Amino acid sequence: MALSYELRCRECGKRYDNAPLSICDECFSPLEVVVDLDAARADFTREKIAAGPTSMWRYKALLPVPDDYVPPTPAGWTPLLKAPRLAQRIGATNLYIKNDAVCLPTLSFKDRVVSVALANAQIFGFDTVGCSSTGNLANAVAAQAARLGLKTYILVPADLEAAKILNTQVYGANLVRIDGNYDHVNRLCSQIADRFNWGFVNVNLRPYYAEGSKTVGYEIAEQLGWRLPDNVVVPMAGGSLITKIRKAFKELIALGLVEDKPVRFFGAQATGCSPISTAVKTGADHIEPQRPSTIARSLAIGNPADGVYATRCIRESGGWAEDVSDVEIVSAIQELAETEGVFTETAGGVTTAVTARLYAHGRIKPDELTVTCITGNGLKTTDALNGCYETQRAVRPRLTDFEEYLEEGHQELAFGGVNVR
Amino acid sequence: MSVRVLLPNAFQKHTNGTREIQSSATNLPQLLTEIETSFPALKTHLRDDNGQVRRFINFYVNEEDIRFLGNEKYAFKDGDEVLVIPSIAGGVDCCCCSYCGQEECCCDC
Numbered sequence: 001m002a003l004s005y006e007l008r009c010r011e012c013g014k015r016y017d018n019a020p021l022s023i024c025d026e027c028f029s030p031l032e033v034v035v036d037l038d039a040a041r042a043d044f045t046r047e048k049i050a051a052g053p054t055s056m057w058r059y060k061a062l063l064p065v066p067d068d069y070v071p072p073t074p075a076g077w078t079p080l081l082k083a084p085r086l087a088q089r090i091g092a093t094n095l096y097i098k099n100d101a102v103c104l105p106t107l108s109f110k111d112r113v114v115s116v117a118l119a120n121a122q123i124f125g126f127d128t129v130g131c132s133s134t135g136n137l138a139n140a141v142a143a144q145a146a147r148l149g150l151k152t153y154i155l156v157p158a159d160l161e162a163a164k165i166l167n168t169q170v171y172g173a174n175l176v177r178i179d180g181n182y183d184h185v186n187r188l189c190s191q192i193a194d195r196f197n198w199g200f201v202n203v204n205l206r207p208y209y210a211e212g213s214k215t216v217g218y219e220i221a222e223q224l225g226w227r228l229p230d231n232v233v234v235p236m237a238g239g240s241l242i243t244k245i246r247k248a249f250k251e252l253i254a255l256g257l258v259e260d261k262p263v264r265f266f267g268a269q270a271t272g273c274s275p276i277s278t279a280v281k282t283g284a285d286h287i288e289p290q291r292p293s294t295i296a297r298s299l300a301i302g303n304p305a306d307g308v309y310a311t312r313c314i315r316e317s318g319g320w321a322e323d324v325s326d327v328e329i330v331s332a333i334q335e336l337a338e339t340e341g342v343f344t345e346t347a348g349g350v351t352t353a354v355t356a357r358l359y360a361h362g363r364i365k366p367d368e369l370t371v372t373c374i375t376g377n378g379l380k381t382t383d384a385l386n387g388c389y390e391t392q393r394a395v396r397p398r399l400t401d402f403e404e405y406l407e408e409g410h411q412e413l414a415f416g417g418v419n420v421r
Numbered sequence: 422m423s424v425r426v427l428l429p430n431a432f433q434k435h436t437n438g439t440r441e442i443q444s445s446a447t448n449l450p451q452l453l454t455e456i457e458t459s460f461p462a463l464k465t466h467l468r469d470d471n472g473q474v475r476r477f478i479n480f481y482v483n484e485e486d487i488r489f490l491g492n493e494k495y496a497f498k499d500g501d502e503v504l505v506i507p508s509i510a511g512g513v514d515c516c517c518c519s520y521c522g523q524e525e526c527c528c529d530c
Contacts, residue, residue: 027475028475028478029477030507184484187484187504194429286476289486289489303486305508
């Protein structure tokens with residue numbers, strides 16, 4: 001291949017030149033990007049990566065962009081935080097948080113996938129890009145398209161959180177609210193992409209887009225000192241992220257950057273939209289679609305595109321999947337904020353609550369090196385905490401009044417973190 | 422009795438560019454037979470080796486996934502709009518080595 005990557009059907013294996021395509025025209029199965037690891041071997045060394053930019057583009061040699069591509073936006077390279085206080089609360093001793101709540105430019109891991117997708121949108125010559133989104137992707141596409149001067153059409157479910165709508169509109173995007181859930185929106189986008197010559201990041205650009213998720217895996221390994229964890233806990237919406245982290249680990253092993261070892265993958269969903277965790281728990285080899293009903297709207301995909309692959313990834317790694325209620329999600333958002341100073345959105349509440357349950361049920365042993373992936377920022381879903389905190393009376397600016405206030409017993413201002421187990 | 426059936430771009434190579442058909446089928450199995458009769462080239466692509474419709478192909482009736490309506494048991498109504506849409510996924514098959522692309526690979530991964 002002229003470039004060191006191309007498209008391949010993951011069912012029948014038919015290969016395609018790089019193009020805005022996501023479906024095989026022989027067997028109608030999804031296409032994926034295959035990167036030529038041998039071609040990348042010389043440029044993908046620990047030393048060269050360390051000398052690269054402090055963004056996800058330090059791993060450019062394994063991403064589907066040309067060698068001379070100059071990224072306009074530094075996304076990724078988010079902190080990997082040791083989480084001793086959360087660990088103590090949930091019975092763990094070796095717990096880390098991969099904190100994409102502070103991923104730039106729009107505070108979710110979607111900035112990673114959009115960076116790769118829009119690079120390819122430009123290569124393919126699109127002047128208009130778009131996506132179907134549960135919110136975070138909308139923000140990421142709107143912001144990065146603005147920097148590139150691309151027109152945008154972004155389709156979202158009409159009931160999306162107000163902050164996510166505002167955080168899309170502010171970039172000048174054409175935001176279209178659709179009277180339906182995400183699955184309706186996604187289906188409409190498939191039809192639009194068939195009809196209009198636009199680059200939809202998660203439709204006709206999806207094979208490229210999905211590769212951006214690998215950078216979460218590369219970063220975890222590098223930040224752990226070039227070693228793999230024992231367990232990874234990952235939120236699941238469409239199911240792509242968990243499979244791409246695994247792909248990243250396999251690539252690092254193949255290139256000799258980390259020692260080979262088994263890593264177990266654990267998936268997290270909200271009970272109100274749990275098609276993948278249900279398949280894992282019941283041993284099914286297919287996904288039964290669901291009608292979502294959960295406050296975790298960024299995970300509310302009832303017919304997940306990568307659900308089958310996510311299920312296989314979990315099962316083959318010896319992992320498991322769990323799902324938690326909306327009440328547990330809110331409690332876990334509070335618990336993560338109170339223990340580790342990380343304010344995550346509802347999806348992070350799902351991941352945190354599921355992580356706690358996996359320890360409580362003995363599926364993860366306390367001393368195993370475990371990374372839990374926080375993928376979005378709590379400032380985008382403050383609605384979820386409505387009613388959780390009282391508005392206090394204003395205290396006069398005098399020391400005696402403050403002492404009086406303390407005596408009234410207001411030291412405990414809010415509901416404490418509830419044990420999510 | 423007639424339903425409007427919208428076919429995806431991915432089918433067009435096998436349907437001489439036809440994007441839309443009118444059908445008198447009364448349910449999904451009948452519709453599949455009709456599509457395969459009209460476009461014989463599509464048949465081998467639409468079904469797997471066991472003769473089952475490939476699992477990445479989804480059917481929707483008037484915006485609703487046909488699996489929520491009873492799937493093969495759902496009786497089409499006059500004027501129904503049927504959408505055929507392949508799943509869009511970017512996942513990697515986890516038993517397939519991303520280095521060599523083989524399921525049973527001998528790489529050190």
